[in-house]
Amino acid sequence: MMKAVSIESGEASKAIGHHGVNRGLSIFDLILRIVAIVGTLAGAVAMGTAEQTLPFVTQLVQFSAQYDDFETFKLSVIVNAIVCAYLALSLPFSIFHIMRSRAGKSRILLIFLDAIMLVLLTSGASAAAAIVYLAHNGNSSANWFSICQQYTDFCQRSAGSLIGSFGAMVCLVLLIILSAVAISRR
Structure with a gap:
């Protein structure tokens, strides 16, 4: 003879649902970190190898452009490398x-460190973007001419x-949001 046992399904299904959702968020977190590693590594390598020498040479001058001619490009390479290393260490x-999936303190630490890395990456990328814009368009009021007509490979790479x-x-912003959602679901 079977006894009828009453179980409140609301509490049990709720606990299982949060665990599954947090696990899914954690898997998406891992994927975003890997994508961000690829992005920062590609950004550092592409900028760090950006150089071009023009085919014509005068008696005194050879015309070339390298990433280390621009301080903001150096900053971009260094910041991309730092953020890439951090992301690899956070895996x-x-x-x-x-x-x-219930670990909370390490998620709070990652939110804090992800925010710092986002600020670093934003500063490096924005500074480099300003110089890339000037290289492509110049500034007529300051009499700065576009160099991308001559240094096409350098400009494309940078x-x-x-x-x-x-x-x-974008990945770091999503990582911060995901971690905040996972913490709020605890």
């Missing part, structure tokens, strides 16, 4: 969150590096 935390940097910035 174990992300994997830990997949296994233990502009392309910004795609990785700005893509990583």
Whole structure:
């Protein structure tokens, strides 16, 4: 003979639902971190290898452009490398969150560090974007001419590096939002 046992389904299904959602958020967190690593690494490599020498040479001058001719490009390479290293070092935390979705203190730490890295990456990418804009368009009121008509490869590479940097910035914003949502669901 079977006894009728009454279970309140609301509480049990609610606990399982939050665990599954937090696990899904943690997996998405890991994917976003990997995408951001690729973006920052690509941005650093593309900018760090941006150089071009024009085919004509005068007796005294050879015309060339390199990323280290511009301080903002150096800043962009350094910041991308720092953020890439941070993201790589944060992967174990992300994997830990997949296994233990209730971990809260490490998520708070990651929100704080992700925000710092977002600020760093934004400053480096924005400074480089300003110089890339000037290289492409010049500034007629300051009599600065566009150099991208002559240094096309250099300009394409430096502009392309910004795609990785700005893509990583979007990933970091999403990571901060995901961590905040996961903490609020605890």
